[in-house]
Amino acid sequence: MRGVVKLTKVLENGRQQVVGLQFAPDFLGRLFGRQNAVTAEAASDVELCEVPRAAFERLVAEYPQLEHRLFGQILRELDEARDWMVTLGQKTASEKVASLLYLIAGHIDPSTGPETRDSTEFDLPLSRIDIAEFLGLTIETVSRQITKLRADQVISVVANRHVTVPSLNRLKARCG
Amino acid sequence: MRGVVKLTKVLENGRQQVVGLQFAPDFLGRLFGRQNAVTAEAASDVELCEVPRAAFERLVAEYPQLEHRLFGQILRELDEARDWMVTLGQKTASEKVASLLYLIAGHIDPSTGPETRDSTEFDLPLSRIDIAEFLGLTIETVSRQITKLRADQVISVVANRHVTVPSLNRLKARCG
DNA sequence: CGCTAGCTTGATCGAAGTCAATCACCGTGG
DNA sequence: CCACGGTGATTGACTTCGATCAAGCTAGCG
Numbered sequence: 001m002r003g004v005v006k007l008t009k010v011l012e013n014g015r016q017q018v019v020g021l022q023f024a025p026d027f028l029g030r031l032f033g034r035q036n037a038v039t040a041e042a043a044s045d046v047e048l049c050e051v052p053r054a055a056f057e058r059l060v061a062e063y064p065q066l067e068h069r070l071f072g073q074i075l076r077e078l079d080e081a082r083d084w085m086v087t088l089g090q091k092t093a094s095e096k097v098a099s100l101l102y103l104i105a106g107h108i109d110p111s112t113g114p115e116t117r118d119s120t121e122f123d124l125p126l127s128r129i130d131i132a133e134f135l136g137l138t139i140e141t142v143s144r145q146i147t148k149l150r151a152d153q154v155i156s157v158v159a160n161r162h163v164t165v166p167s168l169n170r171l172k173a174r175c176g
Numbered sequence: 177m178r179g180v181v182k183l184t185k186v187l188e189n190g191r192q193q194v195v196g197l198q199f200a201p202d203f204l205g206r207l208f209g210r211q212n213a214v215t216a217e218a219a220s221d222v223e224l225c226e227v228p229r230a231a232f233e234r235l236v237a238e239y240p241q242l243e244h245r246l247f248g249q250i251l252r253e254l255d256e257a258r259d260w261m262v263t264l265g266q267k268t269a270s271e272k273v274a275s276l277l278y279l280i281a282g283h284i285d286p287s288t289g290p291e292t293r294d295s296t297e298f299d300l301p302l303s304r305i306d307i308a309e310f311l312g313l314t315i316e317t318v319s320r321q322i323t324k325l326r327a328d329q330v331i332s333v334v335a336n337r338h339v340t341v342p343s344l345n346r347l348k349a350r351c352g
Numbered sequence: 353c354g355c356t357a358g359c360t361t362g363a364t365c366g367a368a369g370t371c372a373a374t375c376a377c378c379g380t381g382g
Numbered sequence: 383c384c385a386c387g388g389t390g391a392t393t394g395a396c397t398t399c400g401a402t403c404a405a406g407c408t409a410g411c412g
Contacts, residue, residue: 015266019258036255064240079212081257082195088264089312090191136265
């Protein structure tokens, strides 16, 4: 209902990768008892609506339209995962950081009104560690790239978490 | 029905990322006229069964069970995409190459019988360029890592394409 | 006050990228 | 049959980007 949840996977040796962010009001959970689960963790304060698995699955089985809507969301998640694969595989560190900021800016904004504004601001739901794990970088590299973006006036940051973007297009231009 | 298809995405500047491989007998195509498409390209000789979009969508709308099966496949693809994000984000070059070989070994094998064998062999459906684009590496790095895997007796390669894996477990151990 | 957690900054190192040469394999045409 | 060019893969020398190691800095809090 509110907030940001991060989905992560770990490798035996402790390396960890954030594989997705879910913003309200997405559905969260494994359908059809599938394995290979990810770990879900609140990244900000969250408020959520819990439904017992059995009841939910009965509901889904009974109303194909509900399944259809869930299908739509999963398809969107698949597209986002693939977009992110491009970012992870092909972009430089600074492009990665810019891309993540751009992604968050686009999703977190509660004012879903006339999205014509070029400037925006938001609170980062992720720590530097989370960001590094999402981007496949170290926190030091993330920090340096944020510093650089700040030096180039692409963003400004107060209290390490609150980000102001004077021009989303300028930020987008940094995404590669 | 037969063969391997690769799904790719490109970045304006020409950088390209393979975001998925589809092995027979997967369904291939965009459901529900979604945007944000990927490019599908045959990676080996393929044989496929084409269905007109309109007829197919009518069929899906009419038989929820069909939609349910497609849902299952997409869920699997999402899991695979997320697994691959971990590989792209956290693994070293040689782990990436080993992971790709392991992935292909697991999917391409037509003998879906008693999968207890620890050794296998197959023809790579991908060129070095494709592999590099899948892994977010350069062809030179891919080549060096393959050479190293060969030197360490984890695989042997003939004619650049035919790969023999004496021990899948040994290969898996190289995946990180 | 000092302590801790999270972030930034600097110095150095190493894995992978870049540039370039060579090789192996083919199909084509003289 | 063999020279020729073309494509894809390998190998080597060098460079670079991001990781690692190591201090500081800042803010919140007991």
